[in-house]
Amino acid sequence: MSVVEDPARSIQLTDDGDLRHFLTLDGLDRTMLTRILDTADSFIEVGARRIKNVPLLRGSTVVNLFFESSTRTRSTFELAAKRLSADVLNLDIGTSATAKGESLSDTLLNLEAMASDMFVVRHSRSGAAHFIASQVTPGVAIINAGDGRHSHPTQAMLDMLTIRQHKGGFEGLKVAIVGDILHSRVARAQIRALNTLGVEEVRVIAPDTLLPTDVESLGCRVDDSMQSGLADVDVIIMLRLQRERMEGALLPSEREFYRVYGLSNEKLAWAHPEAIVMHPGPINRGVEIESAVADGPQSVILDQVTNGIAIRMAVMSMAMGGQRATAWNRTGEGSS
Amino acid sequence: MSLTWARNPERVRIEGATLVDPASGQQTDRSVLIDRGRVAALGAPADESPVDRVVSGHGCLLTPGLTDLYASLREPGDGQKGSMASEARAAARGGFTTVCTAPDSSPVNDSGAITSLIRDLAARHSPIQVLPLGAATRELAGERLSDMVGLTGSGCVALSNGGEPLANARVLRRCMAYARTFGITLMLQPENATLAAGGFAHDGRITARLGLVGVPEVAETAAVAEMVLLAEETGVRLHLSQLSTARGVAMLREARDRGLAVTGDVAIHHLCFTEEALGGFDSRFHLRPPLRSERDRQALLAGVNDGTLSAIVSQHQPHDDAAKRAPLAETAPGLSTIESVLSLGLERVAAGELEQSALIRALTVGPAAVLDLPEPALVEGAHADLCLFDPAAEWHPSADTLMSTGKNAPVMDRSLPGVVHQTWCGGHPVHSTGDNAGNGSGLT
Numbered sequence: 001m002s003v004v005e006d007p008a009r010s011i012q013l014t015d016d017g018d019l020r021h022f023l024t025l026d027g028l029d030r031t032m033l034t035r036i037l038d039t040a041d042s043f044i045e046v047g048a049r050r051i052k053n054v055p056l057l058r059g060s061t062v063v064n065l066f067f068e069s070s071t072r073t074r075s076t077f078e079l080a081a082k083r084l085s086a087d088v089l090n091l092d093i094g095t096s097a098t099a100k101g102e103s104l105s106d107t108l109l110n111l112e113a114m115a116s117d118m119f120v121v122r123h124s125r126s127g128a129a130h131f132i133a134s135q136v137t138p139g140v141a142i143i144n145a146g147d148g149r150h151s152h153p154t155q156a157m158l159d160m161l162t163i164r165q166h167k168g169g170f171e172g173l174k175v176a177i178v179g180d181i182l183h184s185r186v187a188r189a190q191i192r193a194l195n196t197l198g199v200e201e202v203r204v205i206a207p208d209t210l211l212p213t214d215v216e217s218l219g220c221r222v223d224d225s226m227q228s229g230l231a232d233v234d235v236i237i238m239l240r241l242q243r244e245r246m247e248g249a250l251l252p253s254e255r256e257f258y259r260v261y262g263l264s265n266e267k268l269a270w271a272h273p274e275a276i277v278m279h280p281g282p283i284n285r286g287v288e289i290e291s292a293v294a295d296g297p298q299s300v301i302l303d304q305v306t307n308g309i310a311i312r313m314a315v316m317s318m319a320m321g322g323q324r325a326t327a328w329n330r331t332g333e334g335s336s
Numbered sequence: 337m338s339l340t341w342a343r344n345p346e347r348v349r350i351e352g353a354t355l356v357d358p359a360s361g362q363q364t365d366r367s368v369l370i371d372r373g374r375v376a377a378l379g380a381p382a383d384e385s386p387v388d389r390v391v392s393g394h395g396c397l398l399t400p401g402l403t404d405l406y407a408s409l410r411e412p413g414d415g416q417k418g419s420m421a422s423e424a425r426a427a428a429r430g431g432f433t434t435v436c437t438a439p440d441s442s443p444v445n446d447s448g449a450i451t452s453l454i455r456d457l458a459a460r461h462s463p464i465q466v467l468p469l470g471a472a473t474r475e476l477a478g479e480r481l482s483d484m485v486g487l488t489g490s491g492c493v494a495l496s497n498g499g500e501p502l503a504n505a506r507v508l509r510r511c512m513a514y515a516r517t518f519g520i521t522l523m524l525q526p527e528n529a530t531l532a533a534g535g536f537a538h539d540g541r542i543t544a545r546l547g548l549v550g551v552p553e554v555a556e557t558a559a560v561a562e563m564v565l566l567a568e569e570t571g572v573r574l575h576l577s578q579l580s581t582a583r584g585v586a587m588l589r590e591a592r593d594r595g596l597a598v599t600g601d602v603a604i605h606h607l608c609f610t611e612e613a614l615g616g617f618d619s620r621f622h623l624r625p626p627l628r629s630e631r632d633r634q635a636l637l638a639g640v641n642d643g644t645l646s647a648i649v650s651q652h653q654p655h656d657d658a659a660k661r662a663p664l665a666e667t668a669p670g671l672s673t674i675e676s677v678l679s680l681g682l683e684r685v686a687a688g689e690l691e692q693s694a695l696i697r698a699l700t701v702g703p704a705a706v707l708d709l710p711e712p713a714l715v716e717g718a719h720a721d722l723c724l725f726d727p728a729a730e731w732h733p734s735a736d737t738l739m740s741t742g743k744n745a746p747v748m749d750r751s752l753p754g755v756v757h758q759t760w761c762g763g764h765p766v767h768s769t770g771d772n773a774g775n776g777s778g779l780t
Contacts, residue, residue, distance in 0.1 A: 011616070026545070105661050125663035126547040127617035135661075148665075149547030188547055212544040213552065 011133055013322075020322035021142040022315045023129045024151045025192040033196055037161050039314035040307065046083065047310060056317045057086035060117040064090045066145070067123040072281065072305070073145050073155075077120045080312035089116070104128070108135055118143065118320060126150035126185075139327050141319040143312075149185050155280055156189030158311040160197060162304050163235055166276050170197040176229050176271075177220075178205045178261055179239030179288055182212050182250075186280045187239055195219040205229035205261065209250040226261060230270040237278045238263050238288050254287050264290040268298065276300045345373045345720070345763030346388045353393025353724060355714050358400055358700035361693025368398065370720045373763035378716055391758060393724055399696050400712035401433025401464075401721030401761060403703040405523065405601055406496070406577060407652035407674055409435070409466065410741075411457055412450070413442035416656040418741035420454075423654060423674065424462035426740035428767040430650075430675045431699075431723035431756040433464045434709070439471040440498035446471035446482040448490035455491050463766035464759075465721075467493045467707070472511055472522060476500040478529075481511055484520055493707050494521040496577065499624050499669070503529035505562060512572040521707070523575040526559035526584065527551075527625060536665060538580075538611040538628040546617065548664065551626050557583045564591045567598055575706050576600035578651055580625035582635030589644045599706050600644070601698075602636045603651035604677045605746055607684055609633075613746075619660045619667040620744050623651075637684065641694045647703035648681060648695070650674045654742020672742030675733065679752035682727050686753060692727075720763040729755040 012021040017032075025033070046054055062081040064074050069092060081088045093107065111119070118141040121129050126148030133142040146152040160170075167173060175194055181187045181204050194202050195218075202220040204211065215222060223229030230236065245251050263277065277289075277299045285291045294301060348370045354363050355378075368375060369382035377385060404427065410418035427435050437454060439445040445454060451468050458466035470487030472495040474480045484495060495515060502508040502524065515522050532555040537543050539550025560576060564587065567574035579585055579600050588600045605623065610630050613621040621627055639645040653670025660667050673680075678699065684690035700712045712721065730751040735743045759767035 103658065103662060104666075105658075123663065125665050127665075128663040130617045131663045147547075148663075149549075151547070185547055188545070212547075213539045213550060214541045214544045217541040218544055 011130065014326050016325070018322040018325060019315065019318045020326060021133045022153055022319050023133055023142065023144045025153050025156060025189050025196065028196065030196050030198065033157070033160065033193060036157055036311070036314050036318065037164060039318060040157070040161050040310040043310040043313040044307070052083050053085050054083065055085045057081065057084035057320055060086045060320060061115065062086045062088050062118045062120060062316070063111060063114070063116045064088065064120045065093065065111065065122070066091065067093050067121070067128070068146070070122055070146070073122065076305070076308040077145060077312050080309050080316060083309070084313055084317055089114070104131070105135055108132060112137060112140070117141065117323070118316065120145050122146045124148055139323055141323045143315060143319060146185055149183050149188070151189045152185040153189050154308070154312050154315060155186050156193045157315070158304055158307040159190055159237065159278060159280070160193050161307045161311055162278060162300055163276070165303065165307075166300060167234060170194070170199045173199040173235060174201045174203070174233040175199055175235040175237065176203045176205055176223070176233045177237045177239065178226070178229070178263065180210045180241055180245060181206050181215060181239070182210045183242065183245075184239050188218065190237060191218045191220050203229050203233065207251070210245070226267050227270050230267060233271045234275055235278065236263065236268070236271055236275055240280065240282065241284060241288050258287055262286070262288055262290060263293050265292055265296070268293055278304060281305070345370070346765070347371045348389045348391055349382055349385065349387045350391045350393045350398060350724060353396045353398040356397050356399045356696055357714060358696050358712055361696065368714070368722075370722070370760060370763050373720055375714065375716055375718045375720050378714070391724070395728065396724050396726045396757060398714065399723050400700050400714060400718075401723050401759060402431045402678065402699040403434040403709070403712070404432050404650045404652070404674065404677070405436050405647050405703045405706060406438055406469070406649040407435050408440055408654070408670070409437040410654060411441065412453060416741075417659070418654040419461070420457045420466070421461040422739065422741045423652070424458070424464055424466060425767070426738070427674045428464050428759045428761070429739050429756060431678050431725060431759055432674065433721035433723070433759060433761040433766070434467060435464060435674075436467045436469050436493060436707070438498055439469050439496055440476065444471050444475050445469070445492070446474050446476070446487070448483065448486040451487055451490035451492050463764065464761045469494055469496045469523065471495065472497045472515075472524070473502065473507065478502045478504060478507055481514055484515060485518055488518065488520055494523050494575070496523040497525070499525055501525070501527040501529040501532070501559070505566075508563070509566050509570065512566050512570040512574070516570050516572040519573070521573045521575060523577050524563060525577045525625070526556050526563055526579070528555045528558045531555035531558060536622055536624070536626065536669065537614055538626040540611055540629055542611040542614050546614070548614070553581045553583060553628070556581045556625060557587060560584050560587045564596065564598060568596055574598045578603045578606070578625060578649065579636065579639075579645065580606050580628050580632065582632045585635050585639040585644055589639070592644065599646045601647035601649045601703070601706075602640065602645050603649050604673055604680050605651070605671055606636050607633065607640065607648065607690065608680050609746065614664070617664050619662070619664050620671060620746065622664055622667050622669050623671065624669040637689050640698050641691050643694070643697070645698065646706050648677065648698040649703070650677045652740070654740045655744045656741070657743070660744055670744070671746050672738070672740045672744045673746065675738055675740060676745055676747060676752060678725060678756065679731070679754035680746070682754035683752060720760050722758075722760040723756060724758040725754055725756040727754050729753070731755050
């Protein structure tokens with residue numbers, strides 16, 4: 001009875017329905033997600049050429065604003081921005097600025113003085129990218145590179161691109177996501193993307209301690225056992241397990257987790273024979289996945305990494321396009 | 337600064353208003369004469385008396401001044417968030433004439449000296465009656481008992497642990513036993529500290545979607561069970577503050593049915609909003625206890641309607657802008673509500689969810705009974721603590737119109753029904769919109 005419209009939609013889309021920020025997959029319809037995948041496909045061709053750069057973001061400054069450390073995600077964002085011909089500034093803020101007592105709003109004010117056009121943000125707090133998008137001056141695009149447990153929309157979209165490449169589409173697919181759903185921004189974004197793109201079924205397989213309350217409301221079915229959960233699935237997504245989960249009394253031990261949920265060739269045999277195995281990385285071999293599976297013929301983990309660059313090029317160019325169109329309209333209105 | 341309430345009480349006749357008896361909800365159309373701080377006459381004798389001023393109450397309801405069991409008035413403490421003067425004036429604007437101020441001031445109200453300071457600040461800056469709530473434990477830390485006798489001796493009407501849980505059951509039990517010895521009422525917010533740890537939203541659909549750390553329902557119900565059992569054993573007079581769950585209300589009802597002297601209240605926002613309010617990471621709705629499900633909201637409304645919940649409180653927590661401008665988890669909990677309590681309640685009445693008589697009861701006789709205050713009533717000789725409001729008129733809360741320093745009000749983007757035209761405290765006009773002031777003058 002309180003909030004009416006979808007707040008995610010209003011903040012990240014322009015009046016014409018184009019992207020201007022990329023914060024979450026909530027509020028984005030199938031047409032938009034397909035457009036992102038198609039755009040990424042076109043950039044994959046670019047990646048195969050000898051000269052890999054396109055001038056879409058020439059003259060723009062992209063700031064990688066990482067409040068939480070990450071090598072891989074930041075590198076692929078950096079590479080994606082450079083292939084779009086943008087100037088890139090990497091800022092690993094960690095917690096240092098906040099430790100010095102500077103608030104996130106103050107940090108932002110300082111960064112905006114550098115006249116950047118886009119912030120790629122990773123932060124340990126859910127909603128941080130939304131918050132930053134609500135604070136920056138109009139015209140600056142925010143790309144969420146992972147916020148707390150909330151969302152990691154570029155990761156989910158590169159996973160969708162990988163699934164589409166291998167399965168041809170989404171209809172009729174059964175997908176199992178295994179592991180620590182509770183703390184996973186990747187899983188939340190994937191469940192949303194898979195539902196929007198129209199898969200037949202999303203199953204989550206985990207002990208209750210690693211599932212959010214009301215997880216079914218996200219659009220998935222809970223399976224307690226790997227055998228029933230993997231039965232006949234086309235896609236298996238394994239999630240990374242963080243070591244600190246043992247300390248919070250969420251799990252007894254890595255060994256027990258591996259015994260029950262670790263993906264071995266034996267368990268993989270329960271799935272559809274042509275099932276693909278995915279993992280957002282970095283992999284804990286012998287904790288959530290056996291080496292033989294990670295390196296085996298059904299694994300598409302390295303494709304995911306390659307697709308990461310194309311997806312990030314796609315959302316960065318689309319968001320910048322939306323911001324420029326909005327700015328164009330603004331000045332147009334102003335001069336008329 | 338000229339203090340309007342410091343002038344001699346005026347002799348005023350309120351004409352044309354519908355009087356609501358707060359205990360029964362019965363309505364009568366009669367004139368009221370206010371003289372020397374009291375309700376001097378009702379009906380014909382009031383009509384015949386000469387007066388300084390006539391106030392038109394046509395289309396309005398007249399009730400006793402409202403009573404709030406829990407509001408943070410922010411003084412002593414953080415001037416950026418509010419002051420005794422700003423928040424008490426805001427309360428008067430909301431129709432309140434009696435407000436209990438939470439112990440979460442800075443410094444915490446855990447000694448008689450701080451209580452005296454608060455009373456002194458109130459005497460100098462507040463147009464309405466401010467009743468201090470003392471801290472149940474020192475610094476609200478839940479470890480050592482506060483000087484309970486010293487606090488109540490200095491004027492605290494009850495003791496509370498603010499929004500802080502009493503994590504240690506042994507401390508809780510001793511706190512109750514000690515309070516019982518001296519007949520002190522404990523007003524406690526039931527929250528199991530370990531189950532709620534780190535959480536700031538209802539553990540449910542929204543936390544699942546937004547990846548927020550949840551506070552499960554059982555964080556409240558486990559604490560209610562523990563508190564009720566310990567209250568039964570120690571015999572303390574226990575008031576459960578700001579219940580948020582359906583199960584919590586059911587447990588309170590059951591305890592009362594068993595004859596225990598346990599009462600409870602709900603914050604106005606828990607009757608109006610659900611977990612969905614956090615859907616866009618709106619930090620205003622970061623609350624403790626969190627807004628819960630629609631089912632919980634309905635059960636809380638039913639609890640007010642059937643009297644299980646004695647009072648509706650504002651849980652007024654004004655904040656400066658910076659306190660709410662950060663990623664959700666890093667923001668301060670609380671809403672600035674004291675000006676909107678009646679309006680938000682009337683909106684629920686209009687929606688058919690809340691009975692008007694229950695709303696008025698829960699803002700007058702209900703909270704007064706929790707504190708053992710004289711029962712508010714519109715009778716000859718009663719203190720002229722009065723609230724005259726038009727339930728149909730609308731106003732638009734905004735940063736410009738709110739008197740509270742805290743602009744973190746729940747409704748800012750639309751109008752609300754229910755305009756308090758006049759509030760009198762002890763016969764003094766402490767708030768007036770001016771619309772119905774009749775031939776009066778000099779009111780601000």
